[in-house]
Amino acid sequence: MTVMNPNLQRIAIAAVAMVMVAQFAARVAQSPTQLLIALGMTGLILGGLFRTGHRHLITGYAIGLIVTMVFEFITIGPIIQLTGPIYVAGYLFAAAAGLTARFVRSQLPAYWANRKTA
Numbered sequence: 001m002t003v004m005n006p007n008l009q010r011i012a013i014a015a016v017a018m019v020m021v022a023q024f025a026a027r028v029a030q031s032p033t034q035l036l037i038a039l040g041m042t043g044l045i046l047g048g049l050f051r052t053g054h055r056h057l058i059t060g061y062a063i064g065l066i067v068t069m070v071f072e073f074i075t076i077g078p079i080i081q082l083t084g085p086i087y088v089a090g091y092l093f094a095a096a097a098g099l100t101a102r103f104v105r106s107q108l109p110a111y112w113a114n115r116k117t118a
Contacts, residue, residue, distance in 0.1 A: 004010050005018050007054065007056045008056075010060060011063065013046070014046055014056070014057045014058075014060025014064060017046060017064065018094070019061075023036075023040075024038070025038045026068075035086055039090035040090070040093040040096075041097070042094055043096070043097035045099025051105065054098060059099070061095060063088050069083070069084070
């Protein structure tokens with residue numbers, strides 16, 4: 001039985017999650033801020049789940065948003081001038097949120113170990 005490369009798993013999970021969130025937000029979100037929050041929450045959740053391999057998650061975020069933009073271009077036509085910058089901002093927000101979650105998660109054991117019990 002062959003096992004899939006864990007790095008490819010991270011890329012695939014991040015790409016699928018970003019496509020799903022972007023498609024959901026495109027139909028439900030009423031403002032660009034809601035789209036940014038949805039993409040940031042995706043980065044926060046995936047960043048908290050995976051301790052290592054964040055460069056692969058960030059690559060998956062990019063692939064997912066590229067797939068979403070190509071899908072929008074095929075179905076809607078030329079992408080509105082606002083859509084591209086919002087997706088880029090969402091990508092950066094998701095990457096930053098994921099790295100922040102990773103940092104916080106890595107600091108928690110040291111926090112609890114150094115905390116004095118009363």
